[in-house]
Amino acid sequence: MQHGYRMTTVSDGTEMRKALRDWNIDLLILDIMLPGEDGFALCRDVRRTSKIPIIMLTAVGEDTDRILGLELGADDYLTKPFNPRELLARIRAIFRRAETGSGTELTENSAEKVRFGSWVLNLGSRELRDADDVVVHLSTGEFSLLRALVKHNKRPLSRDQLVDIVRGQSSIPFDRSIDIQISRLRRKIEKDAKNPKLIKTVRGIGYQFCADVVTA
Amino acid sequence: MQHGYRMTTVSDGTEMRKALRDWNIDLLILDIMLPGEDGFALCRDVRRTSKIPIIMLTAVGEDTDRILGLELGADDYLTKPFNPRELLARIRAIFRRAETGSGTELTENSAEKVRFGSWVLNLGSRELRDADDVVVHLSTGEFSLLRALVKHNKRPLSRDQLVDIVRGQSSIPFDRSIDIQISRLRRKIEKDAKNPKLIKTVRGIGYQFCADVVTA
DNA sequence: GCAGAATGCTTCAATTTGTTACAAAAACCG
DNA sequence: CGGTTTTTGTAACAAATTGAAGCATTCTGC
Numbered sequence: 001m002q003h004g005y006r007m008t009t010v011s012d013g014t015e016m017r018k019a020l021r022d023w024n025i026d027l028l029i030l031d032i033m034l035p036g037e038d039g040f041a042l043c044r045d046v047r048r049t050s051k052i053p054i055i056m057l058t059a060v061g062e063d064t065d066r067i068l069g070l071e072l073g074a075d076d077y078l079t080k081p082f083n084p085r086e087l088l089a090r091i092r093a094i095f096r097r098a099e100t101g102s103g104t105e106l107t108e109n110s111a112e113k114v115r116f117g118s119w120v121l122n123l124g125s126r127e128l129r130d131a132d133d134v135v136v137h138l139s140t141g142e143f144s145l146l147r148a149l150v151k152h153n154k155r156p157l158s159r160d161q162l163v164d165i166v167r168g169q170s171s172i173p174f175d176r177s178i179d180i181q182i183s184r185l186r187r188k189i190e191k192d193a194k195n196p197k198l199i200k201t202v203r204g205i206g207y208q209f210c211a212d213v214v215t216a
Numbered sequence: 217m218q219h220g221y222r223m224t225t226v227s228d229g230t231e232m233r234k235a236l237r238d239w240n241i242d243l244l245i246l247d248i249m250l251p252g253e254d255g256f257a258l259c260r261d262v263r264r265t266s267k268i269p270i271i272m273l274t275a276v277g278e279d280t281d282r283i284l285g286l287e288l289g290a291d292d293y294l295t296k297p298f299n300p301r302e303l304l305a306r307i308r309a310i311f312r313r314a315e316t317g318s319g320t321e322l323t324e325n326s327a328e329k330v331r332f333g334s335w336v337l338n339l340g341s342r343e344l345r346d347a348d349d350v351v352v353h354l355s356t357g358e359f360s361l362l363r364a365l366v367k368h369n370k371r372p373l374s375r376d377q378l379v380d381i382v383r384g385q386s387s388i389p390f391d392r393s394i395d396i397q398i399s400r401l402r403r404k405i406e407k408d409a410k411n412p413k414l415i416k417t418v419r420g421i422g423y424q425f426c427a428d429v430v431t432a
Numbered sequence: 433g434c435a436g437a438a439t440g441c442t443t444c445a446a447t448t449t450g451t452t453a454c455a456a457a458a459a460c461c462g
Numbered sequence: 463c464g465g466t467t468t469t470t471g472t473a474a475c476a477a478a479t480t481g482a483a484g485c486a487t488t489c490t491g492c
Contacts, residue, residue, distance in 0.1 A: 076292075076309070093291065124370045125426040126416055139479060140419035167420075176439085177481050183441060184480095193440095203438065203489065355469055392449090393471055399450060400470095409450095419448070419479070433492100440487065450477070459468070 013037040013045075020050070027091060030074075031057045047073040053094045057082070114150055116211035117198055119189060123147060128189070141166060142185050145178070149199060149209035158206040182207055229253040229261075236266070243307060246290075247273045263289040269310045273298070330366055332427040333414055335405060339363060344405070352404055357382060361397050362405070365415060365425035374422040398423055 008025075010016045012034065019025060028046065032039035043054055056077040076090050112124050118131040126143050128136045138146065148165040149157065157165075159178045166181070186193045198211045224241075226232045232244075244262065248255035259270055272293040292306050328340045334347040342359050344352045354362065364381040365373065373381075375394045382397075402409045414427045 124428075125413070126424070127426075140417065140421075141480070175481090176483095179439065180441075180481065183439095186440095201439070357470070391471090392473095395449065396451080396471070399452095402450095417449070435492090436490090438487100438489070440485105442485085443483085445482090446480085448477100448479070450475100452475085453473090455470100455472080457468100457470075460466080462463105462465090 013042050016042065020046070020052075025052060027094060028052055028054045029057065029087075030054055033059065043074055055087075055090060055094070113216045115214045115216050116150065116153075116209075117189075120216070121146065121150060136188055138185075138188065141181055142188070145181050145185055146189070149207065150213055153209040153211070153213045156202040156205045156208040160206075162206065178207075229258050232258065232262075236262070236268075241268060243310065244268055244270045245273065245303075246270055249275065259290055271303075271306060271310070329432045331430045331432045332366065332369075332425075333405075336432065337362065337366065354401075354404065357397055358401050358404070361394070361401055365423065366429055369425040369427070369429045372418040372421045372424040376422075378422065394423075 008019050010019050016028075020028075030039045030043055034042070037045075039056060043056060046052065046054065053075045054073070056074045058077055058079055075094055078087060078090065113120055113122050115121075120129045121127075122129070126138070128138055128143075128146070130136060144166045145162065148162060159175065162178045163175060166178070182199060183193075186196050186199055189198060190196045198209060200208050200210050202208050236244075246255045246259055253261075255272060259272060262268065262270065269291045270289070272290045274293055274295055291310055294303055294306065329336055329338050331337075336345045337343075338345070342354070344354050344359075344362070346352060360382045361378065364378060375391065378394050379391060382394075398415060399409075402412050402415055406412045406414055414425060416424050416426050418424050
């Protein structure tokens with residue numbers, strides 16, 4: 001976590017696609033010079049399926065017109081060597097632009113409300129309601145954890161991943177804090193906390209959200 | 217007419233305002249070094265009333281952070297001396313972004329009034345009215361804070377960001393003033409200040425305006 | 433069933449946030 | 463100008479949240 005942003009570094013196109021699939025990536029910074037597929041191809045490829053903001057890193061003398069142009073569709077670019085402050089400024093500018101959209105676009109495919117079991121979780125207002133429409137209070141951490149689980153539903157998430165999502169840090173060894181948060185969350189949303197139906201433990205791996213999640 | 221764009225040159229802030237009023241200007245290119253009012257002030261001033269894209273021209277060593285940041289709100293900037301091709305590329309990029317932008321803008325030039333919960337906030341006259349059309353008085357700081365929250369609704373804002381927006385300064389360490397302002401604002405607009413529905417706390421991050429905001 | 437490991441959960445202290453009371457600063461007003 | 467009111471920030475304390483420690487429980491492979 002730096003300057004309020006959490007980042008993941010990958011070393012090639014394959015890792016990038018994996019990261020895009022496994023995490024909710026909000027912004028991509030692409031170097032043109034890469035082993036394997038070059039940045040141009042990657043950029044074009046990502047653009048085909050996603051509107052995620054892309055910043056390209058170029059060497060001097062590259063054809064800047066082409067980078068920002070329709071062909072590649074990057075949102076911005078920087079010439080190496082660049083000033084870190086400038087990168088930060090451009091990142092912020094991009095998010096600020098995106099913000100003025102409509103609000104709720106953590107990612108493009110995020111819906112406002114999701115339903116699972118007899119619960120309705122409103123991702124915008126951060127409210128969890130039961131079948132009778134009664135609000136069950138969740139602390140920030142509980143909401144954050146639940147959102148992570150729901151977002152990656154039916155997929156086991158390691159404690160590392162969860163800590164990373166919830167706290168934006170990589171976890172220290174023997175970090176049990178997620179277990180406790182899971183415990184607290186189960187107490188609130190499971191009918192029988194001893195027999196969890198929604199948040200199951202995947203021994204040796206982590207936790208998995210098992211309910212069908214319907215975006216309403 | 218050059219490269220498909222028509223342009224008008226002005227020499228100071230007064231002329232600029234006249235041009236903005238008399239013509240349909242689509243994009244503003246602002247030099248920071250100007251006779252009379254400087255570019256920073258002009259930029260901020262334009263931003264108060266318009267969402268028109270702004271590109272700033274800066275000398276080397278300027279504080280690029282501030283330029284693209286929330287305070288000034290420019291869309292891009294270029295360091296002098298710059299390559300005309302690069303300026304052209306950035307102009308095109310900005311128009312391309314504008315095209316793909318979704319609607320629902322929450323800025324001055326679109327709507328004067330916004331509605332959330334049972335409240336109506338008039339951004340022009342700075343009046344907040346309840347369901348019975350009774351004015352609830354807000355101090356300058358309270359209004360400014362509420363406007364910031366509403367503008368970035370459904371998105372958590374850090375204390376730093378809020379201080380920056382409200383006071384135009386970066387906050388000192390351990391600055392709790394935002395918390396107190398939030399507290400005062402809640403007392404005025406929340407039905408139950410203990411259970412805030414509009415302004416929620418995001419622990420470790422800041423605050424988030426959670427209501428649906430409708431521009432009326 | 434048993435040993436060891438992984439997970440669940442209680443307790444408690446540290447941190448973060450909410451709020452009250454009060455003082456400084458600013459605006460207002462004659 | 464002086465006096466008054468309003469606004470805003472600091473200090474101090476209350477409440478909520480959270481994670482570490484540590485023991486209880488469950489699971490796995492034998």
